[in-house]
Amino acid sequence: MKRLLLLLACGALASAASAAPAVLTVTLLGTGNPRPAVRGGPAILVEGGGRAVLFDAGRGAEEKLFALGLAPKVEVLYLTHLHSDHTVGIPDVWLTGWLFGRSLPLRVFGPAGTGALCRGLERAFSFDVHMRRDVDEKLPAAGAVLDAHEIGDGSVTTEGPLRVTAFSVDHGPVRPALGYRIDAGRHSVVLSGDTRPNDNLVKFARGTDVLVHEVIAPDAERGGAAASFSREQRERIIAHHSTPEQAGEIFSRVKPKLAVYSHIVPSFATAADLVAPTRKTYSGPLEVGEDGMVIEIGDAVRVIPPRK
Numbered sequence: 250m251k252r253l254l255l256l257l258a259c260g261a262l263a264s265a266a267s268a269a270p271a272v273l274t275v276t277l278l279g280t281g282n283p284r285p286a287v288r289g290g291p292a293i294l295v296e297g298g299g300r301a302v303l304f305d306a307g308r309g310a311e312e313k314l315f316a317l318g319l320a321p322k323v324e325v326l327y328l329t330h331l332h333s334d335h336t337v338g339i340p341d342v343w344l345t346g347w348l349f350g351r352s353l354p355l356r357v358f359g360p361a362g363t364g365a366l367c368r369g370l371e372r373a374f375s376f377d378v379h380m381r382r383d384v385d386e387k388l389p390a391a392g393a394v395l396d397a398h399e400i401g402d403g404s405v406t407t408e409g410p411l412r413v414t415a416f417s418v419d420h421g422p423v424r425p426a427l428g429y430r431i432d433a434g435r436h437s438v439v440l441s442g443d444t445r446p447n448d449n450l451v452k453f454a455r456g457t458d459v460l461v462h463e464v465i466a467p468d469a470e471r472g473g474a475a476a477s478f479s480r481e482q483r484e485r486i487i488a489h490h491s492t493p494e495q496a497g498e499i500f501s502r503v504k505p506k507l508a509v510y511s512h513i514v515p516s517f518a519t520a521a522d523l524v525a526p527t528r529k530t531y532s533g534p535l536e537v538g539e540d541g542m543v544i545e546i547g548d549a550v551r552v553i554p555p556r557k
Contacts, residue, residue: 271545272436273297275459278313280511280538283334287516289313289540291335293440293461294323297433298410304429304440305329306338311345313541321350325408327415328359329442330426331366340370344377347392354394358406358415360425367397401425402449410434416453418444421489430457436546439505443512445488446495451502458546460505461538463512465490466522470515490514493523497530504533507550511538 274296281288290307294314301319303310303326314320323346329335343355357367371378378393400406402417412432420426420443428442430453439454441462454460467487471480478486491499500508508531510523520537527535534550536542541555 269547271547271551272433273431273438273458273546275438275461275544275546276313276317277461277509277511277538277540277542277544278310279307280513280540280542281307281334281516282512282514283332284516288513290338291329291512292338293511294319295411295431295438297431300409300411302327302408302411302413302431303342305335305442306342307334308337310338311341314342315345315349320346323355324351324353325356325358327413327429328357328363329418329428329440330360330420330423331362332423332443335443336366339366340374343370343395344374344393347388348381348386352389352392354391354396356396356398358398358400358413360401360427361399363399364397367395371395400427402427414453417449418442419447419449420444421485423489428453430454438544438546439503441491443490445491446499451499454499454503454505457503458506458550459509459544460500460503460507461509461511462496462499463490463514464493464496464510464518464523465514466518466526467492469518469522473515473517486514493526494530497527500527500531500533500535507534507536507544507552509536509538509542509544513538 276294278292278294279289289309291305292307292310293304295302301322303323381388382390382393400415404415406413410433414430415427418426418428430439437457438459439457443463523537536552539555543553545551
């Protein structure tokens with residue numbers, strides 16, 4: 250009888266553990282690049298401990314946040330670098346979030362140049378801010394502020410229970426460029442940002458549960474790139490990113506519980522373009538990211554496909 254009770258108790262504990270809520274939730278809001286089709290612009294939302302942190306603000310990021318009911322709750326944005334496909338959505342995140350309920354400044358962390366970018370946006374939208382803050386809606390003044398902070402390799406900030414560590418990555422001549430590691434207790438996710446293979450990413454990613462990594466499919470880029478790009482331009486683009494084989498080598502060194510592709514170049518590249526070449530260098534768990542894909546990280550990693 251005692252043995253039966255012990256077995257029942259162990260079973261109940263196992264069921265409780267399997268039903269335990271995720272420590273981190275990662276939502277791929279946009280998995281694309283500058284091309285305005287197929288995939289949204291780069292944007293990833295990381296939630297944990299009641300905090301919601303946005304990484305990059307590409308095209309359509311605020312629309313996705315609004316649909317999730319999170320627009321006013323996002324009070325902090327981290328930028329990987331200042332390419333337009335990662336920043337073009339900042340005014341929408343900043344001003345629409347304020348218009349629909351955010352009463353605190355939008356804090357923006359990013360590499361050198363982030364301060365100048367935010368000051369320029371405040372000047373560009375000064376008429377709108379004045380009207381909504383001082384004349385018409387009389388919205389909270391603090392919500393109209395872009396609070397910029399420039400960070401670099403090894404910088405650590407905290408967002409409630411979330412520990413955010415920035416690290417330098419290699420995006421070719423596009424410098425500075427950052428990746429991020431987000432830790433919550435024993436669990437973590439690493440976001441590569443735009444990068445070609447580099448040892449610093451491996452250093453900061455070791456031991457992570459999930460590694461979200463950019464990727465470029467060279468043959469698809471060469472065969473379907475916009476006519477406005479010359480052959481030399483396309484080759485330079487390819488050289489600034491990681492091929493599936495190269496990303497697979499990174500995954501094999503880091504050994505995450507799950508590897509995920511995002512910032513997929515070109516946007517129309519499919520799993521057929523990416524998975525087979527990755528398998529030449531990596532045999533572990535792999536997902537090709539889609540807009541709206543959710544990854545729950547706890548004692549197990551669970552992938553929830555986007556709603557169709």
